[in-house]
Amino acid sequence: MRVLVTGGAGYIGSHICVELLQAGVHVVALDNLCNSQEESLRRVGAITGRALGFFEADLRDRETLDEIFSQGRFDAVIHCAGLKAVSESVAHPLEYYDNNVQGTLTLCQAMAAAGVRDLVFSSSATVYGEPATVPIREDFPLGPTHPYGRSKLFIEEILRDLSVSDPRWNIARLRYFNPVGAHESGRIGEDPNGIPNNLMPYIAQVAVGRLQRLRVFGSDYPTPDGTGVYDYIHVVDLARGHLAALHKLQESPGVVTYNLGTGRGYSVLEVIAAFERAIGRPIPYDIVERRPGDIACCYVDPSLARDELGWSAAYDLERMVADTWRWQSQNPDGYGARP
Numbered sequence: 365m366r367v368l369v370t371g372g373a374g375y376i377g378s379h380i381c382v383e384l385l386q387a388g389v390h391v392v393a394l395d396n397l398c399n400s401q402e403e404s405l406r407r408v409g410a411i412t413g414r415a416l417g418f419f420e421a422d423l424r425d426r427e428t429l430d431e432i433f434s435q436g437r438f439d440a441v442i443h444c445a446g447l448k449a450v451s452e453s454v455a456h457p458l459e460y461y462d463n464n465v466q467g468t469l470t471l472c473q474a475m476a477a478a479g480v481r482d483l484v485f486s487s488s489a490t491v492y493g494e495p496a497t498v499p500i501r502e503d504f505p506l507g508p509t510h511p512y513g514r515s516k517l518f519i520e521e522i523l524r525d526l527s528v529s530d531p532r533w534n535i536a537r538l539r540y541f542n543p544v545g546a547h548e549s550g551r552i553g554e555d556p557n558g559i560p561n562n563l564m565p566y567i568a569q570v571a572v573g574r575l576q577r578l579r580v581f582g583s584d585y586p587t588p589d590g591t592g593v594y595d596y597i598h599v600v601d602l603a604r605g606h607l608a609a610l611h612k613l614q615e616s617p618g619v620v621t622y623n624l625g626t627g628r629g630y631s632v633l634e635v636i637a638a639f640e641r642a643i644g645r646p647i648p649y650d651i652v653e654r655r656p657g658d659i660a661c662c663y664v665d666p667s668l669a670r671d672e673l674g675w676s677a678a679y680d681l682e683r684m685v686a687d688t689w690r691w692q693s694q695n696p697d698g699y700g701a702r703p
């Protein structure tokens with residue numbers, strides 16, 4: 365099998381490339397490196413001992429995409445490329461719609477022209493907005509609350525329309541919850557630009573001394589310890605879910621949609637405590653006001669992916685934290701200063 369991974373140099377994409385290569389898949393990564401570095405792909409090659417192709421290109425560059433597809437003879441595309449910062453999307457909606465939606469349109473046009481119609485798409489739990497209840501199932505109402513989440517929902521709808529118009533398309537829409545962790549080698553991991561928005565990389569940077577103290581956003585939620593409960597999933601589990609989705613597309617046409625999570629929520633204080641056990645010392649933090657847009661509790665019902673993909677997350681919070689810490693402690697500055 366020959367697979368193009370868009371966003372392949374990114375956090376999730378690079379871990380997907382590792383799993384594909386180790387499964388014997390021929391992999392080519394496409395990335396404009398706006399939020400990553402080519403170093404991640406060099407390390408993917410080192411981890412797997414296998415070569416992978418790489419094109420530094422923007423999804424919106426149709427001419428370059430046509431060239432890539434004319435050379436690649438791809439069987440499928442795993443589409444991870446996209447901008448993903450919620451607050452940035454509120455400030456710059458047009459940038460998010462152009463990059464994420466227009467980028468996907470151009471990708472699909474190039475795929476259709478090349479006769480490549482198997483697509484796995486990186487969607488997000490943010491398409492649900494604030495769920496009325498938990499655990500969240502795939503048939504729950506959709507209601508994103510910001511341009512980033514809407515960009516993902518718009519793309520999901522576009523992909524469904526595409527499949528209706530041409531049944532030769534086979535599409536898996538994967539709604540990720542909170543990917544965390546890193547490959548067990550400690551060689552690749554999450555390397556956010558600037559100050560991390562997300563909990564796990566922020567804690568890791570406090571632990572390694574890059575940041576001083578963690579702010580815990582609210583302790584008055586209706587949860588067991590008052591802090592937010594979210595469904596964290598190990599990025600390697602997530603990557604393996606993409607392999608399962610690829611195989612699913614080979615056996616069943618049309619559009620399928622799956623929540624990829626563990627089905628187990630962890631509170632902020634539970635994540636902090638797990639990190640403290642992993643490093644053997646306290647993580648300094650302060651309880652502050654809630655962060656606008658956060659919700660109290662969010663975790664999935666993982667049964668559909670289990671039953672239809674034969675996939676379930678294997679790693680628990682201890683493993684997520686241990687692998688996060690190995691990556692951060694071995695790479696205090698991530699992949700290093702951006703060129």
Ligand code: NAD
Pocket residue numbers: 370371372373374375376377394395396397398399400421422423424443444445446447448463467486487488489539540541542543
């Ligand atoms: P990331 O920023 O590490 O990876 C995205 C990659 O896409 C980056 O390498 C970036 O350079 C590339 N990219 C962005 N726009 C591009 C374009 N126009 N052309 C070519 N390359 C482009 O982020 P990630 O955490 O690995 O997320 C991967 C995907 O998963 C994204 O689509 C994101 O929306 C989605 N997702 C992420 C999370 C999360 O919490 N990390 C949760 C749910 C969904």
Ligand code: WQD
Pocket residue numbers: 448449450487488489490512541542543561562563564566578579580581582591592593594632655658
């Ligand atoms: C988790 C919990 C916070 C930071 C992000 C992306 C979203 C999606 C999933 C792409 C909450 C608390 C956090 C901190 C804290 N990615 N927290 N102090 O909010 O689910 O969203 O990941 O689709 O787009 O924004 O994850 O890690 O930011 O927050 O107390 O410094 O940690 O309040 O309870 P979230 P998160």
